[in-house]
Amino acid sequence: MQDCTSILLDRHQLGRGFMVRTYWANAERICRPGQFFLLRCGTGWTPYLRRSLFPAGIEQHGLAFWGDPAQDAAIAWLLAQPDGSPLDLIGPLGNGYVVHPQHRRLLLLAEASRLAALLALVGPHLARQGSVGLFLEAPTAADLLVPAALPPAVEYVTATADGSAGETGHLAEALMRGLAWADLVCVAGSRALMRRLRELVPEARMGLRHGFVQALAPVSLACGVGACLSCLVESGTRHGWHRACLRGPVFDLVELAL
């Protein structure tokens, strides 16, 4: 973990959101998907806190952050800065997703607002000749990631609350098939999504075993270093409470009390 003056390289539109690329020395070596960075938006005190950002892409010497400026204040602030601007970033923080070589079939499940944290898993897994299925839920079709933004090898399954694209409501049958197919699930979404997944996995897999689902804890990260305790998550086992910014924010789903 380090604090560093990063540099904003460029940005381009991707679906409703924008992908913002920044320089970060040796990013590929030191950063894992699911870890986060804290961005200070300006030098003043409005907004007061740093914003947490999850890399959507990790390159040899660069990080890419994706988000919708209408929903994400950090992305909105980044987009207002010219290319070449210095950025005050701290990170990488916490513990991210862990994909081992034996994991061949990777299922990514997200709600659109939390998708960014999963996108950085796609490229490296495909490069290892693995298979990726991306299952995405959103309020409406406009909130979905455009299929062209994904490599063709990615199986892309969607559901929208208003039925404007994919399944209507929540992912159900397709997700059950996906859970039966996958040997690792990485999820990022709300507490409700985590609860639903906890019910579905035992049906699809004859039980929820440790190590099968890695979940990004649905908490806000305020100080990011374990002091404010606003990211406490209760353990589903006997281990009490954990600071998600230190112990997580990615946990085994078995370990989360939801």
Next chain:
Amino acid sequence: MTTSSSSGNLVQASTAGAQPVDLAPGHKRGLLLSNPVLLAAGIVGYGDAVAPGLDLDQLGGFVTAPITRRAWRRRPPQVIEVPGGILWRRGPWNPGVRRVIRDHAATWKRSFAAVIAHVAGDDPDDIAAVAGVLEDLPGVSGLELDVPGGPRHDPDRAADLIWAAREAADLPVLARLPLAAPDALVQAVLSAGADALVIAQPPPGVSVLEQAGERFLGGLHGPGLVSLVAARLGELATWVEVPLVACGGVHEPAHALTYLAAGGSAVQVDTAAWVDPRLPGRVAQALSD
């Protein structure tokens, strides 16, 4: 510069020219800091939650997160942003004194910065129990207690809490007062033997959460507090004889200079250190120039 702290640790003051300060000149142990910059209660947890770029060795000390006699886990802490700062509803959430010591005593023993344990509780017996356990712990240089305030403040009860800590532990006691503490409350705390006063606890603030429509009550942190704290500090400095420690509002070195000019002997930097981890070091440097 190397000097000996009250706990017996060697305090390495890496801020050239920083002036040591004793926050408990009336106590036989004293509470000697290598420089007058501390971190407020809980800003680095128990010394285990330090943002990259924040160098504790540059500072005079830090105040731990709250420590109670038994584990206190009733309502998880929360932070929300408000105009000009944040509301932090922290409460005394902690695993209890035994667990805190088990997990953090080794860190405190190694700390170059003085460690001041923030003892929390409403009952003098609980305060005494925690203070007694902390007394002989290597690395703990002093205790800080929050003095209950608000409309139902009770000088006698406040004095009982301070007295309980003084009786149970031979450590300097810092009393952190509510910003609006009346003089009668201050006098009671001083009479009970507080070695220094910390001005002030984060004042309570309220915001209505948009989505839930709930009232959110938490301690207010932000640069707007500087003028309030400085004003109260100036009032107390006219008649209080123990050292005064300014707490809250420091978001740039000039704020700390304002506090010292108003009569403070030391300053506690609080949540600004999360956002700008190098700020406390810059404050220490500014106070040494």
